[in-house]
Amino acid sequence: xxxxxxxxxxxxxxxxxxxxxxxxxxxxxxxxxxxxxxxxxxxxxxxxxxxxxxxxxxxxxxxxxxxxxxxxxxxxxxxxxxxxxxxxxxxxxxxxxxxxxxxxxxxxxxxxxxxxxxxxxxxxxxxxxxxxxxxxxxxxxx
Ligand SMILES: [Zn+2]
Numbered sequence: 001x002x003x004x005x006x007x008x009x010x011x012x013x014x015x016x017x018x019x020x021x022x023x024x025x026x027x028x029x030x031x032x033x034x035x036x037x038x039x040x041x042x043x044x045x046x047x048x049x050x051x052x053x054x055x056x057x058x059x060x061x062x063x064x065x066x067x068x069x070x071x072x073x074x075x076x077x078x079x080x081x082x083x084x085x086x087x088x089x090x091x092x093x094x095x096x097x098x099x100x101x102x103x104x105x106x107x108x109x110x111x112x113x114x115x116x117x118x119x120x121x122x123x124x125x126x127x128x129x130x131x132x133x134x135x136x137x138x139x140x141x142x
Pocket of ligand 1: 094
């Protein structure tokens, strides 16, 4: 096990619901281990990097394609009102982007929904997360 939670996930020491959703040379995306909401995806670099500013040029250049590929697949696979993208890298200091579906039943808009999200107000089951991961992965290959 590494000293970093995200490195442990990237190396397969911590399983995620449904497994890897997207991968390329620099980036990996999986359903969030915390299952904050169905279809909540975490996109992170393979390499241990703390902040966006620490990326190598090739990693930074490929981020846009990786992000857009996953977001488009989420839009196809999930019935969302919006998909939020945010990054903090505070408690887990390995750069990662939270790709958060906001469904019609989630009343908090924009940043006001973040505390409720992390309090698992809309948390989903392992099975729901697995099915979402499968649907998003399938949409990537379309
Ligand atoms: Zn790490």
